[in-house]
Amino acid sequence: MPEYEAVIGLETHIQLNTTTKIxxxxxxxxxxxxxxxxxxxxxxxxxxVLPVLNKAAVEKAVLLAAAMHADIQNxxxxxRKNYFYPDLxxxxxxxxxxxxxxxxxxxxxxLPEGARQVRIHKLHLxxxxxxxxxxxxxxxxxxxLIDFNRCGVPLIEMVTGPDIHTADEAAAYLIRLRQLLRWLGVSEADMEKGHLRADANVSIRLKGSTVLNTKTEIKNVNxxxxxxxxxxxxIERQIREVEAGHSIKPWTLSWDDETQTxxxxxxxxxxxxxxxxxxxDLLPVRLDDAWRAQILATLPELPLERRARFVQDYGLPAYDAEILTGERALSDYFEAAVKAYGGDPKTVSNWMMNDVLRMLNDRGLTATALNMTPAHLAEAIRLVDDKVINTSTGKALVPKVQDSGKSPKAIVEAxxxxxxxDEDAIRAIALQVLDASPAEVASYKAGKTTLMGWFVGQVMRQSRGKADPQTTRTLLEQLLQ
Ligand SMILES: [Zn+2]
Structure with a gap:
């Protein structure tokens, strides 16, 4: 069977998060x-009636265009696009x-093989x-029934060139776009709420060919x-058709999520x-240099640039940098925490990826909902570094700080x-444990030294996790001899 390649273009409608309509x-x-x-x-x-253009919609469009490296028009x-439909x-x-x-x-x-440029063919309000x-x-x-609420909601229509070749790449494009829209603060980009809608144009060709064959359009994918x-x-359907000697018709197809057909x-x-x-009824949009400069001054460092900088400046592995730049608020938080901590950035990254992000995921929250400030996180890490608390107590502080808003130090004290x-306190507990476990003591003395872990665990439990494990082990070894 010959090898085929798909050619995919995505047409997206992005709802701008302005307060009022366009x-x-x-x-x-x-x-x-x-x-x-x-x-x-x-x-x-x-x-x-007369329409009046919403300035904020223009500003958000300019920001997005700048992030897309587009040529912004002065x-x-x-x-007017004329057509008849009951909802219009x-x-x-x-x-x-x-x-x-x-x-x-x-x-x-x-992409795994390196970054690819997906061209933008159209970007308009x-x-x-x-x-x-x-x-x-x-x-x-x-x-x-007709609901006019959406009439006049500001949209950007953005259409890509035929630069996407697999379903996974199409998904990756949308994930990047969603991240970028939220990062720029121009759209909530929630597909389930229709803030980001995508139609896909799909055609296939023999691998290595450059022709563009008849395409179909898939709608209703949310x-x-x-x-x-x-x-x-x-793609599978088109390959089957072509292999059977049929031609592809320029259909518009609708996706049914329930039956996956x-x-x-x-x-x-x-x-x-x-x-x-x-x-x-509307004047031309004149974007003079002063207004353009004012808008572009609010353009933040973009996710891919920040990811590269995290690897470069903080020595983070690419994986950490990717996760930490998934959301702008999260990456801002990381930088603030590194500054507050002053130690190895990788330590802060580990805490964020293992403990802070886990807590957020468990609760279905994003970084914007963090009550635990970067300074709190730095303080918790230092308490562990300084051996005031052990690691597991430190990790348990993360949800406690989030819930109470109190500082880690205040919680540790309270x-x-x-x-x-204190060796005397630990020795007292260790003696209790050994007294209460004659059978295990006998087994240990008979050579089953693996029981040491069990003894340490018992002391830790009785001290409610506060005993220093290393001191505990040393004391137990002495007592058992
Ligand atoms: Zn209105």
Whole structure:
């Protein structure tokens, strides 16, 4: 069988996390609100109203474009994309057609064989449409309900070039994009809530070929896992068709997450004529140098740059640097903790990866929800370094500090957690243990020296973990002789 290669392009719609909609003062995020609660004459297209562009939406678009290494335009325009659909009360969507806010650009996709540039073909601002929902009742039969809350919600449409070749790479692209959107603070990027939506164009070709064959479009995929599964299934289907001598039809396919299957939505006809024309109710967007500079001054160090710097400056393994830069707040936290601690950054990394992240994962939280400050973490590590407490007590402090907001030192004092290294106290406990275990003492003396671990464990337990293990072992050895 010949070897095939898939060619995949991803079209994403990103909901910007502005407070209000793109052309009116309605609340933008309606996730917790009932249908048709955040609407007004502007976003429902009443006659005689005028849209006013939300400055924050432009600023977030410029930030994203900069992070995509795109060419940000000093002058861009809005256009009307005309089509009829019940969830589009104006009869047109305000979008950007030929003069959008940015041109070109690329995103680095780190892959096992090295980073690859995925080109960005399109990046523009537009408004979202509403949502329709079918409802079936025995009384009225089928009803179609319309919710206009999403009308006018600011979106960025971003389309990649055909630079992705496997389902895993498509998933990796979306994971990177989601990380970047959150990092920049431009979108919550929650796919389950529709903040980040992805459609995939898929075609196949013989490996080594450069032709672009007929592609299909997969819609209705609302998680990264679904994108991966749907693309995998579609590549397999196309290979089967081609091997059977059939041609690929330019279908639009819908993914059903429950049955994990693709079904044909419609045959894709020639591209619809949207009769684009300039939006006459909006002024051109003029991004002068001062405004551009002001926006770009807020562009943070990007995740891949920071990851490289963590390896370079702190000597972290690439794996640690990758995990610690997964979220901007987490990487900021790490740097602050390293500074507060002053010792080996790898020690701080170990504590964060093993204890802080585990606690966050257990509780379903992200780093922004940390009550335990970087200074608290540094203090806990120092208490262990200075042998005031042992390691297991130190690790147990992490959730305690998170819950109480108290400093590690205050908790150690209040709960009497300081390590018992006083030999007399440990000897007293050890004697009790030996007195209570004549059978084990006899076995030990008969040569079963592996019982030492058990004796140490008993003393540790009776001291509620505070006895210093090394002192305990030394004392037990003396007593048993
Ligand atoms: Zn409105």
């Amino acid at each position: 052309f009116c003062a309605c609340k933008a995020d309606s996730w917790d609100d009932g249908p048709n609660t955040n609407i007004c004459p502007v976003c429902t297209g009443m006659p005689g 002058l861009s325009f809005f256009d 009360p104006k009869g047109y969507q305000i979008s950007q057609y030929d003069r959008s806010i940015a041109r070109g650009g690329f995103m680095y996709l780190p 537009e408004e979202d449409a509403g949502k329709t929902k079918n409802e079936f009742t025995s009384a009225s039969g089928r009803r179609r 998680s990264i896992e679904a994108v991966r599964s749907a693309i995998e299934k579609e 693709l079904s044909k939505m419609r045959s894709k006809e020639t591209e619809a004529d949207y009769r684009y024309f300039r939006e006459p 709960e009497g957690l300081a390590k018992v290294s």
